[in-house]
Amino acid sequence: xxxxxxxxxxxxxxxxxxxxxxxxxxxxxxxxxxxxxxxxxxxxxxxxxxxxxxxxxxxxxxxxxxxxxxxxxxxxxxxxxxxxxxxxxxxxxxxxxxxxxxxxxxxxxxxxxxxxxxxxxxxxxxxxxxxxxxxxxxxxxxxxxxxxxxxxxxxxxxxxxxxxxxxxxxxxxxxxxxxxxxxxxxxxxxxxxxxxxxxxxxxxxxxxxxxxxxxxxxxxxxxxxxxxxxxxxxxxxxxxxxxxxxxxxxxxxxxxxxxxxxxxxxxxxxxxxxxxxxxxxxxxxxxxxxxxxxxxxxxxxxxxxxxxxxxxxxxxxxxxxxxxxxxxxxxxxxxxxxxxxxxxxxxxxxxxxxxxxxxxxxxxxxxxxxxxxxxxxxxxxxxxxxxxxxxxxxxxxxxxxxxxxxxxxxxxxxxxxxxxxxxxxxxxxxxxxxxxxxxxxxxxxxxxxxxxxxxxxxxxxxxxxxxxxxxxxxxxxxxxxxxxxxxxxxxxxxxxxxxxxxxxxxxxxxxxxxxxxxxxxxxxxxxxxxxxxxxxxxxxxxxxxxxxxxxxxxxxxxxxxxxxxxxxxxxxxxxxxxxxxxxxxxxxxxxxxxxxxxxxxxxxxxxxxxxxxxxxxxxxxxxxxxxxxxxxxxxxxxxxxxxxxxxxxxxxxxxxxxxxxxxxxxxxxxxxxxxxxxxxxxxxxxxxxxxxxxxxxxxxxxxxxxxxxxxxxxxx
DNA sequence: GCGTGACATTTTTTT
DNA sequence: AATGTCACGC
Numbered sequence: 001x002x003x004x005x006x007x008x009x010x011x012x013x014x015x016x017x018x019x020x021x022x023x024x025x026x027x028x029x030x031x032x033x034x035x036x037x038x039x040x041x042x043x044x045x046x047x048x049x050x051x052x053x054x055x056x057x058x059x060x061x062x063x064x065x066x067x068x069x070x071x072x073x074x075x076x077x078x079x080x081x082x083x084x085x086x087x088x089x090x091x092x093x094x095x096x097x098x099x100x101x102x103x104x105x106x107x108x109x110x111x112x113x114x115x116x117x118x119x120x121x122x123x124x125x126x127x128x129x130x131x132x133x134x135x136x137x138x139x140x141x142x143x144x145x146x147x148x149x150x151x152x153x154x155x156x157x158x159x160x161x162x163x164x165x166x167x168x169x170x171x172x173x174x175x176x177x178x179x180x181x182x183x184x185x186x187x188x189x190x191x192x193x194x195x196x197x198x199x200x201x202x203x204x205x206x207x208x209x210x211x212x213x214x215x216x217x218x219x220x221x222x223x224x225x226x227x228x229x230x231x232x233x234x235x236x237x238x239x240x241x242x243x244x245x246x247x248x249x250x251x252x253x254x255x256x257x258x259x260x261x262x263x264x265x266x267x268x269x270x271x272x273x274x275x276x277x278x279x280x281x282x283x284x285x286x287x288x289x290x291x292x293x294x295x296x297x298x299x300x301x302x303x304x305x306x307x308x309x310x311x312x313x314x315x316x317x318x319x320x321x322x323x324x325x326x327x328x329x330x331x332x333x334x335x336x337x338x339x340x341x342x343x344x345x346x347x348x349x350x351x352x353x354x355x356x357x358x359x360x361x362x363x364x365x366x367x368x369x370x371x372x373x374x375x376x377x378x379x380x381x382x383x384x385x386x387x388x389x390x391x392x393x394x395x396x397x398x399x400x401x402x403x404x405x406x407x408x409x410x411x412x413x414x415x416x417x418x419x420x421x422x423x424x425x426x427x428x429x430x431x432x433x434x435x436x437x438x439x440x441x442x443x444x445x446x447x448x449x450x451x452x453x454x455x456x457x458x459x460x461x462x463x464x465x466x467x468x469x470x471x472x473x474x475x476x477x478x479x480x481x482x483x484x485x486x487x488x489x490x491x492x493x494x495x496x497x498x499x500x501x502x503x504x505x506x507x508x509x510x511x512x513x514x515x516x517x518x519x520x521x522x523x524x525x526x527x528x529x530x531x532x533x534x535x536x537x538x539x540x541x542x543x544x545x546x547x548x549x550x551x552x553x554x555x556x557x558x559x560x561x562x563x564x565x566x567x568x569x570x571x572x573x574x575x576x577x578x579x580x581x582x583x584x585x586x587x588x589x590x591x592x593x594x595x596x597x598x599x600x601x602x603x604x605x606x607x608x609x610x611x612x613x614x615x616x617x618x619x620x621x622x623x624x625x626x627x628x629x630x631x632x633x634x635x636x637x638x639x640x641x642x643x644x645x646x647x648x649x650x651x652x653x654x655x656x657x658x659x660x661x662x663x664x665x666x667x668x669x670x671x672x673x674x675x676x677x678x679x680x681x682x683x684x685x686x687x688x689x690x691x692x693x694x695x696x697x698x699x700x701x702x703x704x705x706x707x708x709x710x711x712x713x714x715x716x
Numbered sequence: 717g718c719g720t721g722a723c724a725t726t727t728t729t730t731t
Numbered sequence: 732a733a734t735g736t737c738a739c740g741c
Contacts (some may be wrong), residue, residue: 068730096731120731191729229731259729360727365732382729416717423717551730571727589730611732612724671728 011050011082015043023047027056027219029247029275031226031268035226035312036593037288037555040250042070044222045078046211048090051220052083059090060548061219063240067228071529071553075224075628076715078176094231096193097529099200104525106210113189114519117410122388123372124192126147127409129186130570132177134431142173145695150174151181154261154449155194157200188407188440197232207324215242217494221410226251226271230262234270247275253308254301257276257549257587259579261263265699269307283312286312286593290319292629293599297592299626304582310595321631324622325602330563333604334370337560340600341376341543351377353557355544359593360570363562364545366608372544381546385531391488391497396527399475402463404518405442412441415455418487424450471518479505548591553604559595561588564603565616588621614631617671617681672713675704 012020017037022032023046034040047062050392051057056136066072074092080087091098100118106558108116119127128151129144150171154164161179166172185191191199204211218240225227226249230322241247249271256265272280286294301307327333337356345351356367356378356561385393395415400410409645416422427441430452434444444454462473466474479485479501488494488501511526512518544556563569569588574580591645592599603618672694673679694713708711 094731099731121729140725196731258729261730276720362726364733421717425717531731573727583728608732676724 011053013015013045014375015039015046016284016285017642018281018283022283023050024258025248025279025281027246028279028704029277030249030279030281031272031276032248032283032549033250033308033310034251034252035286035310036252036255036282036590037097037286038283038312039287040114040252040283041074041078041224043283044224044248044250045075045082048079048220048222049082049376051230051488052085058089059085059087061217062090062092062222063218063220064090064092064099064224065098065237066094066224068091069097070698071224072097076349081518093238093568094529099196099236100525100529102194102200102203104219106203108205109207109210110199111186112191112199115189117190117400117407118196118386118525119124119190119192119402119409120528120531121148121193121331122393123190123409123528124174124415127179127184127188127190127192128177130409134435136172137177142177147174147177147181151178152192152194154178155192155198156230156232158198158235165486167516182200188409189404190407190409194232200625201239205577212238213473214240214243215245218242218245220246220248222248222250224250226267227253227256227265228263229267230264231267233262234267234619238274241275241401247271249276252310254304254586255552255590256312257552257583258591259583260577261569282310284310284312288596289314289593290316292318292595293592293595295629296322296625297589300585300592300621300624301589303624305584306579306582307582320598322629323515323600323627323631323633324598325633326618327602328606330366330604330607332369333562333602337367337562337600338370338374338376339592340560341371341372344598345376349557351541351543353561355551355554355556355558355594356560356562356595357546357548357551357573358562359548359587361547362609365560371545371638377540378545381544381550386500386503386507387527389497389500391484392499392527393506394484395475395501396524397522398459398478398484399524401523402466402478403443403461405459406440408441411445413480415445415452418453418483420455422455426452429524471512471523472505472518474520475508476505479559483522493511496680532680534624545690548587552590552593555594557596557598558598558600559591560600560602561591561605562602564601564619564622566619567616568607568609569619569623585621585624615681617679674711674713696698 012023015023016039019042022030022043032040032043034043044064048062051062052059056327064072064075066075076087076092079090079092090100093101094342099702103110103112103116125144125148128147129139132139132142132144132147150164154161159165161175161182164175164178166169166175177209182645185195204214221237221241228251237247249268251268253265253268254594257265259265275674289297291314293316295318296309323335327336341351341354341356344354358364358367361382368380394414398409398411401414401485403715405411412427416425430444431440433448434441437444437447442456445452448456458481462478466477466483469477481532485498485502488497491497508523511523514527515522546555548561561569566572570581570584574584577583601622603616603622606613607615671679671681672703674696682694682696696706696713
């Protein structure tokens with residue numbers, strides 16, 4: 001490493017004291033509690049650059065871990081912008097990407113075939129279904145999804161089948177399935193996502209020389225979004241960390257929103273205890289949002305009991321108040337958003353600098369419809385990713401067969417697609433043959449005759465024909481020769497799919513160009529690990545639509561958080577989960593802190609959900625915000641129904657039309673207050689005159705029938 | 717073997 | 732409302 005400048009390094013000039021302290025920490029482990037908008041990524045990348053620039057470590061000695069490919073890419077881009085040297089020796093990537101890298105290098109020691117394939121979640125689920133079928137397991141009693149959940153949950157906790165907690169008949173059966181599933185994967189030479197981590201963990205755990213090698217190599221390990229680590233990931237990190245490794249963990253416990261898939265904030269406390277030893281730096285200055293927005297976020301999150309504690313502040317002014325809008329219905333809410341977006345856009349806020357957030361994907365439909373009719377360009381994030389599309393998966397399955405014909409999953413996916421007259425019956429027989437011969441379906445097909453053998457010949461031919469072709473051309477050939485292209489050409493709705501297949505060829509060309517390893521295997525791993533940015537739309541100025549989860553890490557001038565109703569946000573499911581409500585509150589915190597300048601919170605009195613009208617109370621989170629930073633855009637007195645039509649509701653507020661009217665002055669959907677039970681919403685009505693009773697769903701969750709003649713209700 | 721219609725199901729998501 | 736899964740009949 002060349003000489004480095006003495007004295008003040010320009011690199012550090014624009015950092016605040018805490019950021020600078022974090023960046024220039026000596027060679028020891030530390031925990032950085034970085035609040036939303038406090039410059040977390042900047043600190044992380046600047047530290048890497050600083051370490052290298054000051055000659056403390058070579059790129060070779062750095063391991064930086066993120067959760068998403070996007071974050072990894074961003075980090076690399078920023079580093080190379082600051083540092084004119086090549087970053088090749090550095091290990092920067094996702095947990096899964098790095099595990100994959102390790103396993104590809106040491107496949108033999110890890111007990112994997114050199115060309116092992118990666119199963120994504122959907123592949124994994126179908127592998128489980130296939131296994132359960134072959135074992136004659138009742139899928140009513142053991143839902144494949146649950147089995148998958150059990151397997152992954154255990155893997156993510158670092159437990160193999162024999163270590164899985166099994167105490168009753170049911171869980172013991174699950175553990176058996178887990179064991180059989182792992183055996184099947186091993187037989188077929190495939191690894192699911194958690195397997196990548198567990199396998200590389202076990203590899204280093206058992207292989208002392210290898211462990212020593214990596215421990216000596218990595219002087220600095222830096223981890224982004226540490227609050228999202230699960231048990232296995234934390235253990236994985238510990239294995240890489242030798243006595244001379246400094247761990248630099250950056251995270252925000254208040255933004256932990258992935259507990260539902262195993263993330264454990266307890267890792268932060270454990271890390272502080274085991275590594276940081278009190279070496280904790282809090283980044284609390286927020287550079288993103290104006291004061292009122294931060295006040296709202298702080299007040300909200302302070303109502304969580306389980307926190308490490310942190311309070312964001314800003315040097316900016318208070319800014320605008322937070323706008324609250326109560327809509328009659330989801331459609332009303334949507335048209336409100338459309339109007340505001342249009343106005344703001346006219347005033348100069350770029351559409352792409354505005355985000356429309358919701359708790360669950362199903363909510364986007366109404367919003368999209370309204371935006372579409374109003375000709376407001378928008379872009380929806382999430383949904384199906386490129387490499388998850390069926391045509392792409394089909395093409396990839398053919399490609400897998402070329403390098404790894406033992407992959408029964410790939411075989412089954414395309415053996416009869418496009419249709420070749422190979423049905424369930426034939427395949428059952430083939431599976432029988434395979435089991436008896438102790439081989440794969442492919443082997444059985446090769447020794448067989450008829451249509452199945454024809455398929456085997458087809459694959460063989462493709463293999464021959466593509467052997468000497470560059471990656472992209474090989475893929476192009478397979479798409480044609482397999483009959484996929486013809487199939488979609490014949491399908492009148494296949495145009496998009498054809499285009500995607502074309503895109504796949506382009507992606508392969510790009511991959512071959514950029515990557516050092518341009519083999520088909522490498523490309524397949526890439527496809528599984530990086531599901532790919534949902535296509536295009538970039539460059540166009542469009543309103544951003546996404547779930548709150550998807551918004552994490554992003555920021556916008558204006559943010560709309562919609563559907564703030566009880567049971568939607570917080571989601572009703574969260575009530576059944578331990579600490580579920582706190583996670584929902586963190587989710588709300590994340591949503592609020594996305595906004596730089598302007599924040600809208602809206603809720604609707606009625607909403608179409610699962611094809612039925614539901615009535616919801618305003619979210620409790622709205623009540624948890626300090627009134628002085630709020631601006632109520634409206635307080636509507638009359639709820640929205642077609643007049644004269646009564647709506648009855650079930651347990652939760654599902655409406656069914658009823659013909660009778662009433663003369664009491666109360667209506668279904670109306671908010672009312674009760675002296676003892678508090679406020680609630682009328683969800684059903686029966687009887688007339690002195691017998692009239694209403695069913696009220698109260699804020700605390702209870703539902704009661706009340707006789708209007710006795711109960712002292714008042715409109716609220 | 718394949719296409720059709722009845723039926724259930726419905727959070728959040730990355731890898 | 733919309734989507735996927737499954738059983739049934741041709």
